[in-house]
Amino acid sequence: MSDVFESGDAIGAPATGGNKYRPLIGLTLGDPNGVGPEVVLKVLQDRRMYKFVRPLVIGSVHVLKQHAKQLKLPDVRIEPVSELPSTFSEDTIFVLDPSPGQTPQVLFGRATKEGGAVAMQAVEMATDLCVDGVLDAMVTAPISKEAISLAGYDYPGHTEFISERVGAARFAMVMISEDLRIGLVTGHIPVWDIPKHVTRDQILEKVDILDDALRTDFGIQRPKIALLGLNPHAGDGGVLGREEIESIVPAIKKARESGKLVYGPFPADSFFGIGGYQLHDAVLAMYHDQGLVPFKTLAFESGINYTAGLPIVRTSPDHGTAFNIAGEGEASPGSIRAALYLAIDIVRQRRRTEAVSDSA
Numbered sequence: 001m002s003d004v005f006e007s008g009d010a011i012g013a014p015a016t017g018g019n020k021y022r023p024l025i026g027l028t029l030g031d032p033n034g035v036g037p038e039v040v041l042k043v044l045q046d047r048r049m050y051k052f053v054r055p056l057v058i059g060s061v062h063v064l065k066q067h068a069k070q071l072k073l074p075d076v077r078i079e080p081v082s083e084l085p086s087t088f089s090e091d092t093i094f095v096l097d098p099s100p101g102q103t104p105q106v107l108f109g110r111a112t113k114e115g116g117a118v119a120m121q122a123v124e125m126a127t128d129l130c131v132d133g134v135l136d137a138m139v140t141a142p143i144s145k146e147a148i149s150l151a152g153y154d155y156p157g158h159t160e161f162i163s164e165r166v167g168a169a170r171f172a173m174v175m176i177s178e179d180l181r182i183g184l185v186t187g188h189i190p191v192w193d194i195p196k197h198v199t200r201d202q203i204l205e206k207v208d209i210l211d212d213a214l215r216t217d218f219g220i221q222r223p224k225i226a227l228l229g230l231n232p233h234a235g236d237g238g239v240l241g242r243e244e245i246e247s248i249v250p251a252i253k254k255a256r257e258s259g260k261l262v263y264g265p266f267p268a269d270s271f272f273g274i275g276g277y278q279l280h281d282a283v284l285a286m287y288h289d290q291g292l293v294p295f296k297t298l299a300f301e302s303g304i305n306y307t308a309g310l311p312i313v314r315t316s317p318d319h320g321t322a323f324n325i326a327g328e329g330e331a332s333p334g335s336i337r338a339a340l341y342l343a344i345d346i347v348r349q350r351r352r353t354e355a356v357s358d359s360a
Helices: 036-043 047-051 061-070 113-131 145-150 158-165 191-197 200-216 232-238 243-257 268-273 288-299 334-359
Strands: 024-028 054-058 078-080 093-096 137-140 172-177 180-184 224-228 261-266 282-285 304-308 314-317
Touching: 024 036, 024 113, 024 334, 036 061, 036 334, 047 054, 054 113, 061 078, 061 093, 113 137, 113 145, 113 158, 137 334, 158 304, 158 314, 172 200, 172 288, 180 200, 180 288, 200 224, 200 243, 200 282, 200 304, 200 334, 224 243, 224 268, 232 243, 232 261, 243 261, 261 268, 268 288, 282 288, 304 334, 314 334
Parallel strands: 024 054, 024 137, 054 093, 078 093, 137 314, 180 282, 224 261, 224 282
Antiparallel strands: 172 180, 172 304, 304 314
């Protein structure tokens, strides 16, 4: 996408990292028939946001205007752009449209082939702009896995698509809400496939990614990471399964030998029940629902999906397309607001880290 913007176009960037830098962040609209455009509109109505960020919406201008009309927001000024604006104003939403002039149909609450294609075109553009150094980060509104499949995208979600597009062979999905951080050893795979992927090497890879992210993106110098067991009661000494003995404990020992502060394996039910997560900087769950069920119970309104291990910064709200309430004005912008603030924090932290490295 270097033919759209040049990487030198970023405005107001200080020479060194710091808390005053206003990152240029792209917000993709997600599925046009879901709540993504609605929560993007709502979060950009918060004028306080512009003190911290220069937001650029990536997606269909027509779709965004249709949602604004549905939400009865006639005063919202939506301006399509083909080049980076010289200034960012709190009374204007700038939109870079991957397919300018096209008018995709908005069918609230429905998964469609066109909707999947429109959503992923925005993700492609935002990812490329991040790789080219034009955007400092990207925040992705929710897509429909059914819709993107109909559109011909053979990916289980954003995380895998973006990771492949940026050439990252090693990455991890991490759910975040304030000081609660839960990473996953396995992500979007069927339950029956989980045990064969919970290997010592796979666990060690995710520990390395998570440990590095906590240091680089969150500024935690000596992160403490808790590992959950795979089986009930963490296997009960092999009575309820041997993955703990054969894979998880050896991974923990190997990680400790390299100087990492890794603990466990802990039985997942009691770990969250007694608040064990509060004693660690992050938790590594063995599979998707083991981590996300407690996470969404504790932080559904403010949860963030962060992809660790990427050369770019990408965050997302932890909710889905919410087709059941699309177009009704009921979607909360809390999660996408939190995702945007986290992206700002990570961009600034990476700049601080780079500045320290350059001066060393």
